[in-house]
Amino acid sequence: MSKIAFFTTYIQYEISKVIGIDTSELDVEMSLNYLGLDSLIAVKLRNKFRKDLELDIPAVKFLEDTNVATLAILVNDLSENADSKIKNDDEWLEGEL
Structure with a gap:
């Protein structure tokens, strides 16, 4: 399973759960917007993603x-940037030690 497919499934599941519909729907x-996501749900999703994926997605992105x-594409891009930032930070730390 590709990372984008994983993120798509994860996001679909989490959004389905908070709006109260079956994932297949x-x-x-x-x-x-059509599904009725509001700012409260957006903040809830942001917090959930931050906890589970360790990525900070602005709540406005959900709105x-x-x-x-x-x-899913946005989350994938953010995760790749986070991975490269961590790798760069590790290299920097190793160089300083």
Whole structure:
């Protein structure tokens, strides 16, 4: 399973859970605005993603005209940047020691 497929499944599951529908009812291309996501749900999702994925996704990203597939790409990009930042930090630390 690719990272994007993993993130798509994870995001689809978490959004389905907070809005109270079955995962199979949530089309990954469906606008989250159409599903009725509000700022409270966006903050809840942001906190959940921060805890589970150790990534900080601005709550506004959930409120823009976006969908699960777009969010999965964003999360993938953020995770790759986080990985490279960690690697760069490790290299810097090793060089300083």
